Amino acid sequence: MLVLGIDPGTALTGYGAVRGEPFGSLALVECGVIRTSARDRLPVRLREIYEDVSALIERLQPDALAVEDVFYSRNVRTTVVLGHARGVILLAGEQAHLPVHEYPPAEIKKAVVGTGAATKEQVQFMVTRLLRLRTTPSPSDAADAAAVALAHIMSARVPRLGDIEHAATLTLGVRPVRGRKV
């Protein structure tokens, strides 16, 4: 399974393509950043991000897109502009008929480091270690994007309660009842 992880941003959008299986080995295929200039108008920057992500999908042919969810900064304006960038990234994935998964920052940290309160440095350390790299991918946006891809691959290692219940529904044709003994 090849997963293209994306860490969205208007100035720097990180990307990291990771190949791996939930219980198998993991390998970094490629990572980097898409840069746009603050001197350009927002529509121009959005077009560049959209075209570059579309070109990455076309070239790398991933099986899934994993996109970091919005980080709610104190500056609402920054968060909303980030939403614009995420919009065109989700669009690029959908147009390529890829399953698009969204992961909140805490979930990515939990999947990669083991705790949702992990620092940026801990995430980068684990990305470098899990992918057996000599140095941490730079800039950090590229490492963060690889972390999103890793989070998607590794989240499949731990079956979720919802998945088990869904499987039970499919197999038994009944919905498990919650909150009372049956």
Next chain:
Amino acid sequence: MLVLGIDPGTALTGYGAVRGEPFGSLALVECGVIRTSARDRLPVRLREIYEDVSALIERLQPDALAVEDVFYSRNVRTTVVLGHARGVILLAGEQAHLPVHEYPPAEIKKAVVGTGAATKEQVQFMVTRLLRLRTTPSPSDAADAAAVALAHIMSARVPRLGDIEHAATLTLGVRPVRGRKV
């Protein structure tokens, strides 16, 4: 000049195409809404909005796109999701090589009604009146989108200080000096 006004939203995106000149007559060419289903995932809804806006541009061949700026609601999540929808709309305009203009809600109200504190009903009343319609466009998102297009056309009626200074710079080859006598 034909202006396509857009009032972005994930569930309902209003559009209104208005033909007019800053000091000439105004006419509504077409208005309506793009609806997406809350049952669909966000990437699917973004693709629908993007494709529908792109198709409108292709069919109507406007000279400019005027998009309402984000309304900062108390629910930050709502505002951020709205940012995603705006992102794919700005992208559609940019890809069609259209000038894309963004107007904050208060500026639209000021241009159409005369005050930035106008109510929704006052805006709809003036849209109906300025475009000489028998009834107010419905749903209100369509009327709001027509208001954005009107705001763009009518904002050209009042030259802005910046424009005058810019014209002075072009004519005289000098930048006007502010804040001190020369």
